[in-house]
Amino acid sequence: MNQPLMISLDSLAQPIDFEALEAAAKSGGCASSSCGSSAKPDDMDADVWERIKDHPCYSEEAHHYFARMHVAVAPACNIQCHYCNRKYDCANESRPGVVSEKLTPDQARRKVIAVANEVPQLSVLGIAGPGDACYDWTKTRATFDRIAKDIPDIKLCISTNGLALPDHVDELAAMNVDHVTITINMVDPEIGAKIYPWIFYQHRRWHGVEAARILHERQMLGLEMLTARGILTKINSVMIPGINDEHLIEVNRWVKARGAFLHNVMPLISDPAHGTHYGLTGQRGPTAMELKALQDRLEGGAKLMRHCRQCRADAVGLLGEDRGQEFTLDQLPEAVAYDPAKRAAYREVVARERGDHVAAKQSAVAAVKDSAQEGGTLLVAVATKGGGRVNEHFGHAREFQVYEASAKGIVFVGHRKVDNYCMGGFGEDATLDGVIAALEGIAVVLCAKIGDCPQDMLTAAGITATDRYALDYIETAIGALYAATFGRAIEQAVA
Numbered sequence: 001m002n003q004p005l006m007i008s009l010d011s012l013a014q015p016i017d018f019e020a021l022e023a024a025a026k027s028g029g030c031a032s033s034s035c036g037s038s039a040k041p042d043d044m045d046a047d048v049w050e051r052i053k054d055h056p057c058y059s060e061e062a063h064h065y066f067a068r069m070h071v072a073v074a075p076a077c078n079i080q081c082h083y084c085n086r087k088y089d090c091a092n093e094s095r096p097g098v099v100s101e102k103l104t105p106d107q108a109r110r111k112v113i114a115v116a117n118e119v120p121q122l123s124v125l126g127i128a129g130p131g132d133a134c135y136d137w138t139k140t141r142a143t144f145d146r147i148a149k150d151i152p153d154i155k156l157c158i159s160t161n162g163l164a165l166p167d168h169v170d171e172l173a174a175m176n177v178d179h180v181t182i183t184i185n186m187v188d189p190e191i192g193a194k195i196y197p198w199i200f201y202q203h204r205r206w207h208g209v210e211a212a213r214i215l216h217e218r219q220m221l222g223l224e225m226l227t228a229r230g231i232l233t234k235i236n237s238v239m240i241p242g243i244n245d246e247h248l249i250e251v252n253r254w255v256k257a258r259g260a261f262l263h264n265v266m267p268l269i270s271d272p273a274h275g276t277h278y279g280l281t282g283q284r285g286p287t288a289m290e291l292k293a294l295q296d297r298l299e300g301g302a303k304l305m306r307h308c309r310q311c312r313a314d315a316v317g318l319l320g321e322d323r324g325q326e327f328t329l330d331q332l333p334e335a336v337a338y339d340p341a342k343r344a345a346y347r348e349v350v351a352r353e354r355g356d357h358v359a360a361k362q363s364a365v366a367a368v369k370d371s372a373q374e375g376g377t378l379l380v381a382v383a384t385k386g387g388g389r390v391n392e393h394f395g396h397a398r399e400f401q402v403y404e405a406s407a408k409g410i411v412f413v414g415h416r417k418v419d420n421y422c423m424g425g426f427g428e429d430a431t432l433d434g435v436i437a438a439l440e441g442i443a444v445v446l447c448a449k450i451g452d453c454p455q456d457m458l459t460a461a462g463i464t465a466t467d468r469y470a471l472d473y474i475e476t477a478i479g480a481l482y483a484a485t486f487g488r489a490i491e492q493a494v495a
């Protein structure tokens with residue numbers, strides 16, 4: 001293992017101390033591009049790993065360290081989804097299609113440079129609407145062209161419904177866009193007709209099954225074209241109970257057969273207040289356990305992404321945090337110049353921390369496999385603010401990352417969003433009830449600190465919470481917990 005760093009990454013979510021970063025980088029004597037390679041999964045080509053190792057969506061492991069930002073330059077859309085209403089905006093609302101301000105390509109350039117100068121974790125620029133990035137193509141292309149000139153090492157990423165995608169695949173390849181997401185919710189137009197009321201294609205509107213069939217054919221064509229060009233394609237699917245939940249098993253088969261790199265099944269977000277068709281007609285989303293059960297059934301098919309946070313179309317920061325409100329247009333300088341120093345220094349630090357983390361993870365996973373027993377599965381929720389460590393106060397957590405420890409090792413299986421319990425020094429019982437409800441099925445909560453009162457209430461709800469593993473790597477903590485748990489009561493393991 002490496003020597004401890006001069007700074008810890010447990011403060012990733014805080015403003016970065018550049019002096020400390022630079023000093024830590026200089027003390028390392030290790031090049032970021034090579035060190036990161038120690039984290040490569042055994043079953044992945046070195047070339048593919050090189051392309052995803054800093055992408056927080058394409059690599060679960062990278063999402064502990066690297067951030068994405070979206071620029072909302074593409075407001076026009078060519079289809080209607082029953083789960084979307086782009087008129088609704090709330091700064092606290094995190095879901096696709098929601099933005100606080102739309103940008104021109106020049107404004108987007110200013111914003112990306114300002115963020116890159118302030119947020120050294122930034123590695124990916126995505127265009128994910130708020131409409132469709134391929135339909136609103138002129139603005140998407142103009143934005144990517146500008147940013148690629150100023151920040152050549154930033155990864156360009158795009159998300160689309162797929163209808164206009166085949167028209168732009170060659171340009172995407174020429175522009176070095178290496179990561180494309182297509183939202184595919186069905187491969188059966190009869191099911192598609194229950195999700196999409198209409199599409200706009202070849203200068204006219206199409207409705208019902210006919211519309212869904214065209215969309216389906218364009219999505220499959222787009223995916224095949226991307227695969228043929230070696231572009232890493234992720235499929236997002238919205239799980240809509242009673243509409244396409246069972247059907248997503250078929251979708252997974254189809255996209256795997258056509259070379260999809262990842263399949264990300266996300267829960268439907270549905271609330272009457274959002275004014276969407278599903279929200280207004282009472283269509284519910286899945287529970288966290290229903291989502292997990294479907295994802296578990298999909299294991300063995302196209303590789304799953306389980307750490308999606310269903311970002312806004314103007315999200316900024318690590319997945320699960322949103323710093324967008326710090327970078328609204330009125331706060332940006334008129335003239336910006338990119339300074340690569342902070343991002344370069346940060347990468348040096350991450351490269352070292354990451355090698356250490358991977359070694360710790362491997363040893364924890366081996367310990368779990370060694371002590372695993374028949375049926376010995378433990379679901380653990382972790383309060384973390386990044387860096388792969390147990391480093392968040394229970395009361396400050398806005399989400400918990402969920403890991404499953406079993407004979408298969410230690411696997412990230414999702415996250416649970418919560419309202420933070422600690423509201424400026426005092427806890428709210430009603431909020432805590434909501435947190436407990438969100439932790440359905442969880443056996444143990446790991447956090448950096450927890451008060452007696454919430455700890456007792458969690459215990460009464462059958463959930464053990466402990467700060468015993470504060471600042472440990474997540475897997476190290478879970479490995480120790482697992483080894484101590486089986487054969488003894490959880491309460492003894494955390495005593």
Ligand code: CLF
Pocket residue numbers: 056057058068069070124125126127128157158159179181234264307308309310311319
């Ligand atoms: Fe953005 Fe999407 Fe690129 Fe990521 S998000 S365009 S691939 S950079 Fe990521 Fe956000 Fe989930 Fe999307 S967590 S909603 S999967």
Ligand code: SF4
Pocket residue numbers: 077078079080081083084085086096097129130131132161
């Ligand atoms: Fe909304 Fe995206 Fe669907 Fe268009 S493709 S209707 S922006 S969710």
